[in-house]
Amino acid sequence: xxxxxxxxxxxxxxxxxxxxxNCSYEVTNFRSLLWYKQEKKAPTFLFMLTSSGxxxxxxxxxxxxxxxxxxxxxxITATQTGDSxxxxxxxxDRGSTLGRLYFGxxxxxxxxx
Amino acid sequence: xxxxxxxxxxxxxxxxxxxxxxxxxxxxxxxxxxxxxxxGMGLRLIHYSVGAGITDQGEVPNGYNVSRSTTEDFPxxxxxxxxxxxxxxxxxxxxxxxxxxxxxGPGTRLTVT
Numbered sequence: 029x030x031x032x033x034x035x036x037x038x039x040x041x042x043x044x045x046x047x048x049x050n051c052s053y054e055v056t057n058f059r060s061l062l063w064y065k066q067e068k069k070a071p072t073f074l075f076m077l078t079s080s081g082x083x084x085x086x087x088x089x090x091x092x093x094x095x096x097x098x099x100x101x102x103x104i105t106a107t108q109t110g111d112s113x114x115x116x117x118x119x120x121d122r123g124s125t126l127g128r129l130y131f132g133x134x135x136x137x138x139x140x141x
Numbered sequence: 142x143x144x145x146x147x148x149x150x151x152x153x154x155x156x157x158x159x160x161x162x163x164x165x166x167x168x169x170x171x172x173x174x175x176x177x178x179x180x181g182m183g184l185r186l187i188h189y190s191v192g193a194g195i196t197d198q199g200e201v202p203n204g205y206n207v208s209r210s211t212t213e214d215f216p217x218x219x220x221x222x223x224x225x226x227x228x229x230x231x232x233x234x235x236x237x238x239x240x241x242x243x244x245x246g247p248g249t250r251l252t253v254t
Contacts, residue, residue, distance in 0.1 A: 032183070062242070070145075070231060070245035071184070116183060128199075129243070131183030 031055050032119050034132035042140050045107050049135045051117035052099040059122040061093050061100045062129070067113040074102070074115075107139045143167055145246035147232050153252045154222040162217040162249050164232030172235045173215040174243070177201065177228040184231065190215055222253045 035050045053061065060078040064071035075084045077093035077100060084091050088107075093100045104111055114134040121128045148163045166173065174189035176199075186199030190209040204226060206218040215234075219226060229250050233243040 037181075070247050072245070073242045076242060118183075128186065129184075131185070133181060133183045 030132070031121075031130040032117060032132035034115075034117055034135050036135060037133065038136045038138075040138045040140065041107055043108055045139075046103065046105045047107060047137060049102040049104075049115050049117075049137070050099060051101070051132055053117075053119035053130070054098060055119045055121040055130060057122045058095070058098075059120040062118045062120065063091055063100070063102050064116040064118065065113045066116055066134070071116055104137075107137075109139050109141055112137060112139045145232055145234055145244050147230075147246035147249050149249060150247065151250050153254065154219070155254055156222060156224060158222050160219055160222065162219075162230055162232075162251070164215045164217065164246060165213050166215075166232075166234040166244070166246075167213065168234060168236070168244065169212060170234035170236050170244070171212065172237065173209065174199070174233050174235075175205070175207065175215070175217045176231045176233065177226075178231060178248075179228050187217065187230075219251075222251075224253045227251060227253045 032053045060076050062076045063074040075091045080095040088105045091102045114136050116134045118129045118131045145166045171192045175187040176184040178184050185201050187205050188207040190196045193209050193212050196207050196209055209215050229248050231248050232246040235243045
């Protein structure tokens with residue numbers, strides 16, 4: 029059973045649209061939620077969220093965490109073709125001192141010109 | 142500063158063959174890990190290491206061995222390749238615990254026939 033569930037699995041939009049990607053998680057000893065962007069190669073880090081309700085922002089991307097409802101969203105405003113990628117979220121389970129990252133299956137975002 | 146490097150980029154093996162995927166990082170990170178990514182799936186942790194001489198199993202360790210003789214290198218060995226090991230393999234390192242921001246290598250695409 030997946031500990032991290034992302035939705036939608038796939039999304040197609042036009043440039044300029046705003047998108048919201050969802051990530052719900054269920055880990056026993058939650059510590060943080062991480063977002064990565066993957067463009068046909070290695071994932072690159074976007075955000076790490078540890079506190080509820082505090083938005084993290086980087087340019088047109090922003091993300092927020094709700095620890096009560098166990099989910100996070102990633103918003104992308106004014107999308108561009110360069111935003112086309114798979115977006116992965118991962119939940120950090122601090123069940124061991126080393127931590128463990130559980131990844132979702134990703135949302136494939138395609139932005140058409 | 143090359144970051145995380147992986148070799149080879151592509152590899153085709155026959156069932157039963159063995160091989161080693163190489164991973165090196167020059168950021169002096171203590172934590173290193175190996176993931177596999179299958180189509181439509183997120184990243185799954187194979188093995189990880191918290192420093193030279195210390196390794197442990199992740200979610201999907203069967204069929205793989207690792208060792209960590211130096212801080213820089215973390216090779217992954219396939220003992221007897223099986224078609225189920227066809228996947229893309231990513232090595233990652235992080236400056237703190239496993240679940241902190243991770244730096245990924247470019248990946249190795251492995252096909253087992």
